Amino acid sequence: EIVMTQSPVTLSVSLGERATLSCRASQSVSTNLAWYQQKPGQAPRLLIYSASTRATGIPARFSGSGSGTEFTLTISSLQSEDFAVYYCQQYNNWPPRTFGQGTKVEIK
Amino acid sequence: QLQLQESGPGLVKPSETLSLNCTVSGGSISSRSYYWGWIRQPPGKGLEWIGSIHYSGTTYYKPSLKSRVTLSVDPSKNQFSLKLTSVTAADTAVYYCARQGDVWGYWGQGTLVTVSS
Numbered sequence: 001e002i003v004m005t006q007s008p009v010t011l012s013v014s015l016g017e018r019a020t021l022s023c024r025a026s027q028s029v030s031t032n033l034a035w036y037q038q039k040p041g042q043a044p045r046l047l048i049y050s051a052s053t054r055a056t057g058i059p060a061r062f063s064g065s066g067s068g069t070e071f072t073l074t075i076s077s078l079q080s081e082d083f084a085v086y087y088c089q090q091y092n093n094w095p096p097r098t099f100g101q102g103t104k105v106e107i108k
Numbered sequence: 109q110l111q112l113q114e115s116g117p118g119l120v121k122p123s124e125t126l127s128l129n130c131t132v133s134g135g136s137i138s139s140r141s142y143y144w145g146w147i148r149q150p151p152g153k154g155l156e157w158i159g160s161i162h163y164s165g166t167t168y169y170k171p172s173l174k175s176r177v178t179l180s181v182d183p184s185k186n187q188f189s190l191k192l193t194s195v196t197a198a199d200t201a202v203y204y205c206a207r208q209g210d211v212w213g214y215w216g217q218g219t220l221v222t223v224s225s
């Protein structure tokens with residue numbers, strides 16, 4: 001099973017600042033990596049797939065990068081609606097389909 | 109627009125079986141391109157994939173849950189289902205159904221299932 005590890009667990013950021021979230025895979029997943037955003041009481045929403053491709057309707061301030069075992073989600077200028085929990089997920093080898101434990105982005 | 113909706117009891121007694129349905133609208137469950145899956149989230153915790161099923165009946169389960177999980181699909185109702193046997197308090201979670209391509213592009217709103225006597 002591929003283990004996904006996200007860091008940090010919590011990220012405190014001010015409005016308008018840049019946020020950088022990390023995700024590490026226990027073995028290479030190529031670029032078969034997705035990012036999801038989850039707000040309280042809501043289902044997760046797909047943000048990024050293939051490590052760097054934004055899903056339909058996702059603002060350009062969200063960007064993804066990386067390949068192999070190291071990945072980054074960057075939010076270039078945090079808006080109030082971006083405070084949420086972010087999960088990475090690999091789909092290179094399955095089953096199982098594994099998620100990271102999440103990074104909570106909170107207001108500083 | 110594809111929509112998924114979970115349904116089922118919100119309260120299940122310990123040792124009993126949790127049963128949920130997911131009804132798909134705005135698209136066909138009988139697509140060769142997609143699997144249909146279940147993901148759960150215990151209160152305050154992260155996301156856990158439970159299993160996925162293709163309309164043909166092919167299934168994949170999380171190994172640690174495999175002995176207790178059964179997924180089924182009913183193309184005539186555009187619906188798929190989850191059964192989880194011998195539940196304990198550790199199975200208390202919000203259960204989501206979702207469409208699986210390479211990624212989970214469409215999700216249901218989720219349903220909270222509490223295991224308690």
